[in-house]
Amino acid sequence: xxxxxxxxxxxxxxxxxxxxxxxxxxxxxxxxxxxxxxxxxxxxxxxxxxxxxxxxxxxxxxxxxxxxxxxxxxxxxxxxxxxxxxxxxxxxxxxxxxxxxxxxxxxxxxxxxxxxxxxxxxxxxxxxxxxxxxxxxxxxxxxxxxxxxxxxxxxxxxxxxxxxxxxxxxxxxxxxxxxxxxxxxxxxxxxxxxxxxxxxxxxxxxxxxxxxxxxxxxxxxxxxxxxxxxxxxxxxxxxxxxxxxxxxxxxxxxxxxxxxxxxxxxxxxxxxxxxxxxxxxxxxxxxxx
Amino acid sequence: xxxxxxxxxxxxxxxxxxxxxxxxxxxxxxxxxxxxxxxxxxxxxxxxxxxxxxxxxxxxxxxxxxxxxxxxxxxxxxxxxxxxxxxxxxxxxxxxxxxxxxxxxxxxxxxxxxxxxxxxxxxxxxxxxxxxxxxxxxxxxxxxxxxxxxxxxxxxxxxxxxxxxxxxxxxxxxxxxxxxxxxxxxxxxxxxxxxxxxxxxxxxxxxxxxxxxxxxxxxxxxxxxxxxxxxxxxxxxxxxxxxxxxxxxxxxxxxxxxxxxxxxxxxxxxxxxxxxxxxxxxxxxxxxxxxxxxxxxxxxxxxxxxxxxxxxxxxxxxxxxxxx
Numbered sequence: 001x002x003x004x005x006x007x008x009x010x011x012x013x014x015x016x017x018x019x020x021x022x023x024x025x026x027x028x029x030x031x032x033x034x035x036x037x038x039x040x041x042x043x044x045x046x047x048x049x050x051x052x053x054x055x056x057x058x059x060x061x062x063x064x065x066x067x068x069x070x071x072x073x074x075x076x077x078x079x080x081x082x083x084x085x086x087x088x089x090x091x092x093x094x095x096x097x098x099x100x101x102x103x104x105x106x107x108x109x110x111x112x113x114x115x116x117x118x119x120x121x122x123x124x125x126x127x128x129x130x131x132x133x134x135x136x137x138x139x140x141x142x143x144x145x146x147x148x149x150x151x152x153x154x155x156x157x158x159x160x161x162x163x164x165x166x167x168x169x170x171x172x173x174x175x176x177x178x179x180x181x182x183x184x185x186x187x188x189x190x191x192x193x194x195x196x197x198x199x200x201x202x203x204x205x206x207x208x209x210x211x212x213x214x215x216x217x218x219x220x221x222x223x224x225x226x227x228x229x230x231x232x233x234x235x236x237x238x239x240x241x242x243x244x245x246x247x248x249x250x251x252x253x254x255x256x257x258x259x260x261x262x263x264x265x266x267x268x269x270x271x272x273x274x275x276x277x278x279x280x281x282x283x284x285x286x287x288x289x
Numbered sequence: 290x291x292x293x294x295x296x297x298x299x300x301x302x303x304x305x306x307x308x309x310x311x312x313x314x315x316x317x318x319x320x321x322x323x324x325x326x327x328x329x330x331x332x333x334x335x336x337x338x339x340x341x342x343x344x345x346x347x348x349x350x351x352x353x354x355x356x357x358x359x360x361x362x363x364x365x366x367x368x369x370x371x372x373x374x375x376x377x378x379x380x381x382x383x384x385x386x387x388x389x390x391x392x393x394x395x396x397x398x399x400x401x402x403x404x405x406x407x408x409x410x411x412x413x414x415x416x417x418x419x420x421x422x423x424x425x426x427x428x429x430x431x432x433x434x435x436x437x438x439x440x441x442x443x444x445x446x447x448x449x450x451x452x453x454x455x456x457x458x459x460x461x462x463x464x465x466x467x468x469x470x471x472x473x474x475x476x477x478x479x480x481x482x483x484x485x486x487x488x489x490x491x492x493x494x495x496x497x498x499x500x501x502x503x504x505x506x507x508x509x510x511x512x513x514x515x516x517x518x519x520x521x522x523x524x525x526x527x528x529x530x531x532x533x534x535x536x537x538x539x540x541x542x543x544x545x546x547x548x549x550x551x552x553x554x555x556x557x558x559x560x561x562x563x564x565x566x567x568x569x570x571x572x573x574x575x576x577x578x579x580x581x582x583x584x585x586x587x588x589x590x591x592x593x594x595x596x597x598x599x600x601x602x603x604x605x606x607x608x609x610x611x612x613x
Contacts, residue, residue: 009475012566013594015537017475024523024532049312051535053558058535060312063595152533154315154557157424161533192523200425219414219426230415231314 002028006079008072013063014048018075019056024193026163027085028055029151030273033236034088038078047071052235053152054161085273090236092271094147096264097197098244098252101140101210105184109208113180120176123207127190131171138289139209143188144241145169145289148195150233158199158217158231162239165276168288175205186212188241197239199231212241213253214263223256225263232263238271290355291405291440297350297392301420302409302428302440303327305339307553308417317555318538319419319427322501323400323576324569325459326364328605330404333361333381334447338605340408341418343440345401346501347579349392350434352403354384359406359447365398365577380452380613381406398461398577406447409440423502423554450613457609459573465582470571470589470597471541476531476562484512488565489586493548497580502556503542503549504575506584511546517562525560533560539567550575568594570601 002021009017020035021028036052039059046065051058061071082088102124110122121129124136133139146166153160164170173190180203183189187198189206198204199217216233218226225232233239244252255261305327307320321327321344328338336342343350349367361381362369369376369392376382376390378401384390395401411418411429420428429438477485487509496505517528524531529543536542540551540563550567552575565586567575578584589597 010472010566010591011475011537011563012472012539013568013570013591013598015475015539015566017534017537017563019534022532023521048309051313051557053534054532056532056534058537060537063591064599068591152558153313154535155559156556157311157315157426159315219424219431230311 002031006076010068011058014060016059016061016068016071017056018059021055024054026149026165027273029149029163030088030090031082031085032057034090035079035082036235037090038082039075042074042078044071044074051154086277087274089270089272092236092238092269093265093267094238094240094269095232096240096242097212097214098248099140099144099188099210099212099241100246100249101143101243102136103211103246103249105211106187106208109180109182109184109187113176117178117181124209127171127173127207127209130173140243141289142169142171143195143209144243148239148241150235150237150239151194153231153233153235156199156202157219158233159196160216160233160239162195163193164195165238166283167280168283168285173207176207177205179203179205183208184211186215188212213249213256214261215256222259223261223263236271238269291358291442292353292355293350293434293436293438293440294353294389295351295391296434296436297345298348299422299433300343300345300350301422301433302341302411302418303344303420304341304418307419308415308421308427311415312557315557316415316421316424316426317553317557319417319421319553321400321402321576322553323364323402323459323573325573325601325605326400326576327402329379329453329457329609330361330363330402331408332605332607332610333363333379333451333453334359334404334406335445336404336406336408336447340404341411342402342404342409343434345392345403347399348394349401351389351391352440354386354388354390356386358384358442359445359449360384360390361404362401363404363453364401365395367392367395367401369401377452379458381447381449383449395579397463399579400576405442406445407443408445410443411441421554451610452613453609454611457604459577461577465579467574467578467582467584468587469574469584470568470594471565471586472568472589472591472594473565475537475540475566477564479513479517479528479531479562480564481512481514487512489588493584493586495578495580495582495584499580501552501554503551506548506550508548511543511548529561531560531562533558536563537566539569539572541565541567568598570594570597573601
């Protein structure tokens with residue numbers, strides 16, 4: 001449920017976890033990011049950082065500048081002033097990301113895990129089986145058949161948790177046990193009902209289904225998209241994956257390596273929750289791509 | 290400039306309070322774990338308390354001064370010698386060009402801080418010089434010291450022979466037992482009364498499988514309230530699982546039955562509950578405790594935690610310094 005009044009849960013002398021609800025729910029996540037934006041705009045003295053997630057916001061503050069009671073009261077005022085969810089609209093750029101599904105990088109990573117850690121079913125096979133799909137083609141079609149909402153950012157720098165906006169394209173996947181010790185940068189992962197692009201070579205637990213040459217985080221800031229920022233995506237942004245063949249994948253990879261790849265983004269796009277609800281209501285849920 | 294002859298065990302450049310403003314992108318603050326000893330080290334050499342310095346962990350490095358410098362060592366005792374002569378802790382010392390500072394394993398404590406007058410002069414990344422090893426950024430090339438590498442030092446006006454007054458030193462225990470402050474929350478209501486009592490009344494061993502990302506604790510079992518067991522499926526199946534949420538620094542993060550104190554280089558979010566949080570006033574103790582040492586936890590209020598932090602901050606000032 002979405003709570004009428006947020007719960008404030010203290011985390012030591014300088015953090016607060018503000019819980020807005022207790023479920024995974026798009027409207028709740030939208031509210032989290034809309035409220036985060038409001039609090040950011042308010043520039044509250046003594047507020048240091050905001051870490052919004054699925055259903056909650058972790059707040060860090062300087063208790064020598066603002067007391068726990070005062071920051072709580074101030075944030076509650078902004079929560080009260082939020083108005084109706086239906087009327088909310090956010091600027092929500094759409095990033096287009098090419099993916100080579102069920103590719104050589106994915107297979108090599110899976111083979112390495114099987115050889116060094118433990119035998120497991122090939123991830124795309126497991127995804128096809130558990131989600132009742134026809135095969136790899138439908139896996140690619142379903143995964144690339146929807147816009148994704150950036151529901152959270154973090155765990156590791158630049159890692160965005162993406163949830164499918166089209167319920168017909170939602171899949172589920174168990175996590176690796178034990179986790180992988182490494183995952184190639186650019187791997188497309190799926191865990192629970194969340195998909196992601198690995199921003200760097202890191203350990204990982206999501207099932208892996210494809211690979212993109214397009215970076216989503218770059219601490220060296222070489223490409224134009226990273227000129228002012230290190231992480232491509234922010235909560236409230238959207239992502240659209242599109243399937244490519246090896247030739248196109250290699251072309252993009254060369255552009256990235258040459259430092260002249262331009263990220264494909266519709267930065268004018270807005271997201272209206274009323275329009276989204278209207279579209280959802282009109283969907284024939286049994287139709288599948 | 291200072292040349293690295295031996296690296297020690299993951300010796301890194303840190304500054305205080307570390308990286309701010311990028312937590313939401315997935316960058317934890319980093320910075321020194323024992324920020325009390327760290328700030329005293331800087332004050333000794335005439336720096337600002339938060340200036341960049343070195344954090345040595347368990348085994349210190351060997352360094353060669355290419356130019357005369359004023360430096361100071363604080364925290365754990367790593368048996369430092371300057372050209373073979375024992376170097377006192379908690380005191381500023383002059384080194385001449387060509388002199389070698391050689392350190393060994395920590396005899397007391399776990400982390401030793403080396404400050405240099407003028408501070409370590411590396412370019413800041415996202416507003417901080419702190420090294421975040423997991424994210425390969427900050428510090429010198431985003432990594433611990435490397436053999437043959439050089440540590441750039443800024444221009445400073447430190448003098449030797451300044452030392453910390455005895456009564457202002459962090460009081461390291463000598464029996465390997467630590468009383469660590471904790472505050473309840475954010476998710477203490479997932480643990481039942483018996484579990485809360487067990488947490489606060491038991492001894493916990495600091496596992497050797499600990500680093501600047503997290504300190505793993507070994508101890509008795511956890512038991513849960515109805516909330517942890519009877520919940521929506523998206524929370525996950527284990528009682529310690531919850532919907533992904535952000536992690537406070539210092540949170541005691543419970544994965545299954547294993548509590549991990551999330552430290553300065555933590556992963557910033559995940560799907561496990563945080564029943565308790567270690568407040569910043571206890572971080573110096575975390576920084577100086579050694580694997581297999583024992584923690585007991587003292588439950589204090591948020592207000593008390595904030596007051597104790599202010600008391601530590603107050604000792605990080607010129608008033609704590611005398612001439613040797």
